[in-house]
Amino acid sequence: MAGGTYFFTVNLLERYPNDLLVRHIDLLRSVVTKVRQKRPFHIDAWVVLPDHLHCVWTLPPGDDDFSNRWRLIKQRFSKALPITERRSKVRIACGERGLWQRRFWEHVIRDDRDYATHIDYCHINPLKHGYVQQVADWPYSTFHRYVERGLYPLHWAGKGETTDGLELEEYRDNCLR
The missing domain is CATH 3.30.70.1290 (Transposase IS200-like)
Incomplete structure (x- = not known):
């Protein structure tokens, strides 16, 4: 393509x-x-x-x-x-x-939903692998630029947070399925 x-x-x-x-x-x-x-x-x-x-x-x-x-x-x-x-x-x-x-x-x-899912997957990955307790704590990510632009709240997908109405554990399990 x-x-x-x-x-x-x-x-x-x-x-x-x-x-x-x-x-x-x-x-x-x-x-x-x-x-x-x-x-x-x-x-x-x-x-x-x-x-x-x-x-x-x-x-x-x-x-x-x-x-x-x-x-x-x-x-x-x-x-x-x-x-x-x-x-x-x-x-x-x-x-x-x-x-x-x-x-x-x-x-x-393929489309906007696919794009958003993969952007989220990139940003949530340090949390998924257990490197941090909240996404904002990982320094090697474009997540911080997204926060500066107002596209994510600073504490998106942190400990105890939810993502798209899902509990974090469920969100992690469903990413890229």
Whole structure:
């Protein structure tokens, strides 16, 4: 879908325990900024967790090449770090690092409801994984921009809060079904 809006999940190869993405958040931000300068896209939502990230991007009209954008982000991030990870013989033979899973998961956003669900999913993810007691406490998220714009209340989906009339536990269970 050229120029569409997409949801992505991108994982580190070794997920647990691994805090690589938040430990090197400034590098990740810099790499994303540089890739966006050469291959523009709009960041609708983004959350970076210790071992994976979720985001929603809108690509320019006529452009559906998110794969090369992700390739560049992963490649530049990896090249900026020293090689300390365990690498398989196959990865070594292919000249690959052992930081990222080779693939990523993408989903084409179909409508406004789908868009809102995936934006919410990005923002609630640190709470879902137990990193924080309320979404506002997670620093590596576009949630804070949404609060500044008045799109979310500061304490949205916090401990004891409800979301769309659902108890938080039920909301977590229903996200992305």
